Amino acid sequence: MRHILNGRLFGRNMNILKLFFLIAFFCSTDSxxxxxxxxxxxxxxxxxxxxxxxxxxxxxxxxxxxxxxxxxxxxxxxxxxxxxxxxxxxxxxxxxxxxxxxxxxxxxxxxxxxxxxxxxxxxxxxxxxxxxxxxxxxxxxxxxxxxxxxxxxxxxxxxxxxxxxxxxxxxxxxxxxxxxxxxxxxxxxxxxxxxxxxxxxxxxxxxxxxxxxRPMQQKMVTVTADEMSQAIVSTGRVSLYGIYFDTNRSEIKPSSKPALGEIAKLMKKQPALKLHVVGHTDNIGGYAFNIALSKRRADAVVGALQKEYGIAAGRLTANGVAYLAPVAPNTTEAGRAKNRRVELVPG
The missing domain is CATH 3.40.1000 (Protein Transport Mog1p; Chain A)
Known part of the structure; x- marks a missing residue:
């Protein structure tokens, strides 16, 4: 009888030991x-x-x-x-x-x-x-x-x-x-x-x-006409990142329509408002290249607003300033992305 009990106790102790080693193994793995x-x-x-x-x-x-x-x-x-x-x-x-x-x-x-x-x-x-x-x-x-x-x-x-x-x-x-x-x-x-x-x-x-x-994904939220109006009143200008161009190109991409529509809405709400459309770039490519590129992009925005939204030509003036008015350092891609923008300034 004692042998049977000892055998059972031994078996139980072995099970406890096995459980201990399993716990130790998993704990060591976790550590x-x-x-x-x-x-x-x-x-x-x-x-x-x-x-x-x-x-x-x-x-x-x-x-x-x-x-x-x-x-x-x-x-x-x-x-x-x-x-x-x-x-x-x-x-x-x-x-x-x-x-x-x-x-x-x-x-x-x-x-x-x-x-x-x-x-x-x-x-x-x-x-x-x-x-x-x-x-x-x-x-x-x-x-x-x-x-x-x-x-x-x-x-x-x-x-x-x-x-x-x-x-x-x-x-x-x-x-x-x-x-x-x-x-x-x-x-x-x-x-x-x-x-x-x-x-x-x-x-x-x-x-x-x-x-x-991979190319950077455009994640800028479209600024509404009311927000544009508020920004112009409070700061004298509004920066737009929802107007897209391919690198070194001045053709407006189709994804720019929401932003263009809000600009047109702003101007129709305020018939007396005149705007300078100012193109801004980063510093890649040098000054001469970017001053021309920024002006062509501003011209493209003005042309789209006149042709597609019926805004009178006398209410819009296109300007390009290249990288002369940065809002962030041009030493990083994140900074250059902030500098590539279109601004609206009351005329």
Whole structure:
């Protein structure tokens, strides 16, 4: 009887032990996944290096990126920009930035070569490889200033910038796709020991920037006739982003009809109102080109209002000022998008 009871107790204890180990296993699995910072995730385009965790993450639906494809030449102190043997590419689209930490005995070269193999296996063509650039060791101090990047991280923003310069590896790559090309910029660095200042652990760190090219979607809300009237009274002008043109073109796109209709409604409500229609551009292409383009676009708006909505010619005057009246810096695509607009100013 005692043997039977002991057997039952032993069996029950074994079941308890199994349950304990299962709980421990799942808890350990959760703790591994929980090592990634909240809100971060791998890109579906590329795998991560085994054993690494995400320590920094940023995702933007649309941005411009400067992609290195040749050796570094010099740093321009006046413009505060890096200069290369070939002008860098400037793809625009969805930008995802992921910082990985592979702590322990992992070196930067191992991580770097694994990523290059992963890129090639996914159909990417390597555009630049610092390991094949004899001059690369001379410009490691001019690594992209990671500290200026506003991204969520549980390490110092300077964890890449201040790492061991001799172990830095940099590569850029491109993959062609029907839905839009993809570009990758990879930077891998190495820390020889733990560092409390930069919250760095000994091991390798990989920064993966992925740019999925696509045109910016127009999301500006159409300004109503009443809102135009209020803006003119309060500020003396109204900025419109609902009138669309293709790049470097002055033909009005069909999607502009709602905005044109509201302008016509405003002028019919106020028969005495006269307006200057002012075209504004960004600074891409130079002044002479943009002053002509902005005037042609203003002419197109005036012509459409006269022809399609019956607004008298004497009530509208077309003007173009190129990029002489920016409302945002022209150094980023987001700023340039704000500067590309049509303004209405009472005559």
């Amino acid at each position: 591994l996944s929980a090592a990634d910072i909240p809100g971060s995730r791998d890109s579906p385009l590329l795998k991560r290096f085994a054993g690494s965790e995400i320590i920094g993450y940023q995702a933007k639906s649309f941005d411009e990126y400067e992609l290195q494809t040749s050796t570094f030449v010099r740093y321009n102190l006046e413009s505060k920009r890096r200069e290369f043997a070939k002008p860098p590419l400037k793809p625009e689209g969805r930008l995802t930035r992921i910082w990985y930490e592979a702590a322990g005995d992992t070196g930067s070269l191992e991580v770097y070569r694994n990523y290059l193999d992963e890129l090639r296996s996914k159909g990417f063509v390597i555009l630049y490889d610092s390991r094949k650039d004899p001059a690369a060791t001379k410009w490691t101090n001019y690594l992209a200033p990671f500290g200026s990047i506003d991204l969520t991280t549980n390490r110092s923003n300077y964890v890449f910038y201040a790492a061991e310069k001799s172990a830095i590896c940099v590569a850029s790559a491109k993959k062609k796709r029907p839905e839009g090309d993809v570009y990758v910029y990879l930077t891998v660095v190495e820390w020889g020991k733990d560092d409390r200042v930069y919250k760095a652990r000994r091991g390798a760190y990989a920064a993966l920037d992925i740019i999925e090219t």
